[in-house]
Amino acid sequence: MTNHDDTSNNIIENIISASEDAEFYLSEDVFDQSGNKLLGKGYKITRKIKDKLISRVLKKPLETSITSIPSLTVDVLYTEANALIKDNPFLQNFNPEIQLDVYAIKELELAPLASLLLTVQRTNRMEAFQHTLFMTLIARLIAKKLNFDSSQIYDLTIACLLHDIGELYCVIPHTQNLSLEQWRSIMTHPIIGSTVVRQHMQYSANVSAAILEHHERNDGSGYPNHISAEEGTDIGKVMIVAEAFSGMARRDYNARNLFTTLKLVCHDFPSAPYNALVDLLLSVADYENVKESNPILDQLLTQLKNIEEIIEQLKPLKTKNSEHFQLSNYLIVRLKKICQIIYVSGLTDCIDLGLWEQIKLDKEINQELFITISEVEWKMKDVLRDISLRIVKDDIRVSDELLAIIQRMKGNDETVAIA
Template sequence: MTPPTASDRSAFGKANPHALATILEASETRRIISATDIYDIAGVKLWAGNQPVSTSLQRKLLDRELRQPLETSLVAEDGVSAASLALAFEELLGGGSALLPLLQPHAQRLASLIKGLTLHPVAQLLLTAAQTARPEHYAHAVAAMALNGALMAAGGGDDAAVRLALLCGLLHDVGEMYIGPEHGEAEADRDLDFASYQQLVVHPHVGSLLLAQLTNYPADVARAVAEHHERLDQSGYPNAVTGGRCPRRAVCGR
């Protein structure tokens, strides 16, 4: 994967308006709080620690450079957990999904491994926001998690490899929260104008940066997210990598 540039390193220095709007929408029904005091880069305190977020935070963050990325300063106290992911997997199995023939042979093993997944607070925050404000995105993440895990299990992967595949599937579209919802993959089936296409193709890179810079997940997770839309015929994005460079264990994207 290409090393981050200076602009990449500052990508989370300001609150992304689309991600923030989604988090704030979720905060209307979920308890999302500031885990620490939030300061701008000049040391001005913008929000006190241990306080629920609200639309007032959005006004305070407008165009402000932050000392720490906002994503690392917020916690979803009643958010997505390994247990709720396991429940979502059970609902997927019972919902008549077209994926059932692939999932059922490995269902018991996958259910057990999902219950043991470790959710980094940043990933948990964004998944909670998606579950509440963009439920179709969350459902897609759960389905991709299950499919990716099943494919790795079918390929003979050990528990560690299957667990990693589950995480890659779950988080593969995390970067979509950083683009306008009108530009997301749900809109990709229609003809996109150039501006919308530019927005869409950046989400694997944004998701990869987020996981690499703000979480402690293995580098393979960030790489899988970065390359989940690459294709063997070099028609993928964002880098149109050649077949020889496509990752062997790439996450199964849309």
């Protein structure tokens, strides 16, 4: 897990960065572990605070003693959620029901630290803040579809709003080319966020538990605990689906494209909230027109052929005497699931039926296949990242043969480092 001193430095750096657009003050006196007063209530947060507190062990985390002016209130959340819907045609499909969810935000009680961290997120990372709001609204729609009671929906709403606060304690580079160490840091954010909520906010235990679970997947390939998503809490299951869907929606897919993407990854997610989300999409009356795209059939077939060949290359390594048995077996399982995404598209069945030319000429089918390609590429990147982290974590000595296979999987992708 990320070093405690690193997380403390990262959150203070984020607060200092946000102080360029908002003012932050100490809401109470700050003491060291021995009870010595270091700074007084009302002290303005600037970069100098790090010099004053360097090498000092505080009685409690500094961020728990900081407030902002202006602070992020439920009224601000209400305004921002309304603005998000106004600018998002997809969310407008769920009017007027979604307006009830926006109004319900006004009834929340934000803990002081929750308000501070959301202020910092909104100031420093507006895209992440808008992702949080989008996810929250979608999660509430799913929860109502599943007949959650008011207490569950309240906890779900709080958990969604705070699900990514752990990222403020990590270093988030402004690049897609992340090192393994950077990925390992980012993958701790559910643990950090859950711990912060549990230790410093008076919310239900369901909230911190769900935050911990929001990146898990059915096959155990998620993080941080690699459990099956179906084993999670009811609130956590909804968050898993809503969080992933929010990420899909940020790729600017229209309703039809989103529905197609969901079909391709159905096995990743808990069934009840997944089915509820599918029902929500089906309830949208008018799908937008599918954008024109070029035939991409050859590209998808090439992807499939490449993955199937990699699986065959891995099989000789999957012997009980091989030091790479577990690693090779894990790779084969993950790659077969990626092949399944292509099979689900119906592509191979259509070719078997002699419909090659019809597929190439059908714009709608080509658009769906384009989405499939994007999903396959994303899944391959995820497998590469996961396998590299496993190699580093378990200090596995990689043979030249296995390294060549991993390099083939990587291809020209420079966004994933190989251990």
